[in-house]
Amino acid sequence: MLAQFGAGQRAALALTLPASQLEKYLVAWLLSLPVFLVVYLAVFYLADWLVLQAMGLPGQTLVNVFTPDAGPVLLIFLVLHGLALWGSIFYTRLQFVKTAFLGFLVAGALGILNLQGLKALLSKDVRAALPWGDVHFNNATLALPETQAQWLLLLPVVLALLLWAAAYARLTEKQI
Template sequence: MNNYFSLKRFRQLFIKHTVEHYRTYLMSASVLAGVFLLGGMFIFYMIQGPMDAGFQTALFAMLMVIAGPIFTSTIFTDFGDKRKAIPALTLPASQLEKFLVSWIYSYVIFLLVFTGIFYLVLSILLNLKQWPGHHPEMLYIFQDKFCVLLLIFSLLQAITMYGAIRFEKLHFIKIGFSFFIFYALLILVNTIFLRVLVGRQIFPATPFAFLNFPDGTNYYSIGLNAQQSAWAFIVLPVVVLLFWIAAYFKLKEKQA
């Protein structure tokens, strides 16, 4: 068992990784906070009304699914640099321990830091400008719709993590290009399948989304019921887990 995971060895590896990269992570967090603050101030003074919770949620979701993959794509940069690859791969630690350190930083710690910075900047912005007769409201992340956001983030993080190990250079560009090509093919195949299934012309459709089709001058949209939609919440976590497993074995392959 110690060949796969040792708590003492994992703790030492985590500390080593933190000491070596904390300056980069602090700088990244500072840049993120600066972008949030400057961008938020611009948006805040451009809108003609108070920033409600719905608008805050949209910003939170959009920034998370952009910043998360960008950060994750850098987590394995040492393996793309020949000078750093050999020391990183030959560290006296198992592949599982190395994978877990990177996963914790790119998933758990990123979510905590991102959420903390967003709330800090949001609280500053909400106090910069007061609207008469309006009590400032702040988004609350502990609700059902944020489970969907977390699921989407997990999928993007898992795909990016695999790509960060798979590609040696230009990680984010190659991952993004591969993702959009795959997504376009997925929509194409799904649309052709549904077109054959229903026997009529339909608009491009993504899996588990609405089926939209014209009928004369009218347009119709068919969605999944609650029971059918629940399958998406079963399938997607499985896909996320498979990508994490694939990323682990890809890392293991590099060290072999």
């Protein structure tokens, strides 16, 4: 997305374009998030329609991806998009590999530290606990009340906003 700002001659060409850093960032953001989602969904529905037409099955309808279950998937996509955008401007070489490695490393460390911390705080009987999720014991489950659990949906949105802001801040630091 912003890999052209990495290093070398490509960075020099990208940095000398007659546009502000905000305009360059917004073009990358718009193309990689809303435009990508619209094009991806259009191609998905076209492929689904073609398969249904080719199979000739009566009574079959297109898959509905706009269900309430799609909300968490979209939130995860927002965080991954923010991480990818940040990684593409932060690293100069092998942006995808380094960003993916960092993402897996942080997610793994967070999961391990969360489980071990809960075992130390609550009990050795903690069987499974995702970060910011329910805690499962051998014979019971500890969960937040539904009204408070809804606030956890803001966490990925805030994280995505912070990653987008960090990517923009890093882009504004780039100079020839």
